[in-house]
Amino acid sequence: MADPGRGLFWGNRGSLLGAAGQPTRKPSTRAWVCCVLEFKGRWRVQWQPGRLTELYFLDEATALAAGHRPCGLCRVPDYRRFQRGWADALGGGPPGAPEMDRRLETDRRTPDGCRRTFRAAVGDLPDGVFVRLDGEAGLLRQGRRLPWSMAGYGAARTVAADLRVDVLTPAVTVQVLAAGYTPVLHPSAG
Numbered sequence: 225m226a227d228p229g230r231g232l233f234w235g236n237r238g239s240l241l242g243a244a245g246q247p248t249r250k251p252s253t254r255a256w257v258c259c260v261l262e263f264k265g266r267w268r269v270q271w272q273p274g275r276l277t278e279l280y281f282l283d284e285a286t287a288l289a290a291g292h293r294p295c296g297l298c299r300v301p302d303y304r305r306f307q308r309g310w311a312d313a314l315g316g317g318p319p320g321a322p323e324m325d326r327r328l329e330t331d332r333r334t335p336d337g338c339r340r341t342f343r344a345a346v347g348d349l350p351d352g353v354f355v356r357l358d359g360e361a362g363l364l365r366q367g368r369r370l371p372w373s374m375a376g377y378g379a380a381r382t383v384a385a386d387l388r389v390d391v392l393t394p395a396v397t398v399q400v401l402a403a404g405y406t407p408v409l410h411p412s413a414g
Contacts, residue, residue: 231280231281231282231283231286231410232261232281232282232283232284232408232410233258233259233260233261233280233281233283233284233287233408234258234259234261234278234279234280234281235256235257235258235259235278235279235281235287235290235292235295236256236257236259236277236278236279237256237277237279254325254326254328254329255321255325256290256291256292256293256325256328256332257292257293257294257295257296258281258284258287258288258292258293258294258295258299259295259297259298259299260295260298260299282372282374282376282410283407283408283409283410283413284302284407284408284409285352285353285354285363285407285408285409285413286354286372286410288352288354288393288394288397288401288407289353289354289361289392289393289394289397290332291328291329291331291332291333291394291397292328293306293321293324293325293328293397294306296321302408304318305405306324306400306405307319307324308405309400309401309403309404309405310324310396310399310400310403312403312404313396313399313400313402313403314396314399327396328394328396328397331394331395331396331397332394339392340394340395341356341390341391341392342390342391342395343388343389343390343391344388344389344391344398345385345386345387345388345389346364346367346369346383346384346385346386346387346388346389347367347385347386349364349389349391349398349402350364350398350401350402351364351365351366351401351406352364352365352393352401352405352406352407352409353391353392353393353398353401354372354391354392354393355369355389355390355391355392356389356390356392357369357383357387357389357390360372361392362377362381363377363409363413364383365380365409365413365414366380367382367383367385368380368381368382368383369381369383370412370413370414375412376410376411376412376413377410377412377413377414380414
C-alpha cells in the first residue's frame with residue numbers, strides 16, 4: 225500500500241535534470257502523465273540525469289491541476305474515461321494522446337512559460353478543480369473548498385457560489401471534469 229504522506233500517484237514531464245544532475249526549467253516532453261505507484265513489478269532508479277524525472281502527487285486532482293492526464297499504459301480504464309470525458313466536452317471522437325497533450329500544453333502555460341490560470345465563479349466549476357483563494361490552493365468539492373497541503377486536505381470551507389476565484393486546473397481539464405470525469409482523491413478529501 226502506498227504511503228499517503230508521499231501521495232497516491234506519480235508522473236513525469238520528461239527529464240528535468242541536466243547531464244550533471246542540475247535541475248532544468250523546461251520539461252523535455254509535452255506528454256505529462258499521471259501514473260500509479262506500482263505497475264507490473266517495475267522498479268526505477270529515481271532522479272537520473274537525462275532520464276524521466278519522477279514527480280509525486282497527493283492525488284489525481286493535484287496531478288490534473290498541474291496539467292497532467294491519466295497514463296494510457298498503467299491506467300488504461302482511467303485514460304479511456306478521460307478520453308470519453310474529453311470527447312463529451314469538446315465534441316468529436318475520443319482523442320489520441322498527442323492531441324490531448326498539445327491542448328494541455330497550451331492550457332497549462334503561456335508562451336513565455338508562466339502558469340496559465342483563469343478566473344471563474346465557484347458555482348460554475350465542477351468538483352475536482354483546484355482554485356486559489358487568498359493565496360491558498362484548494363480543491364473544490366460539493367460547493368466547498370478543501371485547503372491543500374503535501375500531507376492531505378484540510379477542513380472543508382463553504383465558499384459562496386458567486387465568488388470569483390483563480391482556477392489552477394487547465395481550462396480543458398475543467399471541461400473534462402464538467403463532462404463527468406471523476407478524479408481519484410486522497411482519503412483526507414472525505
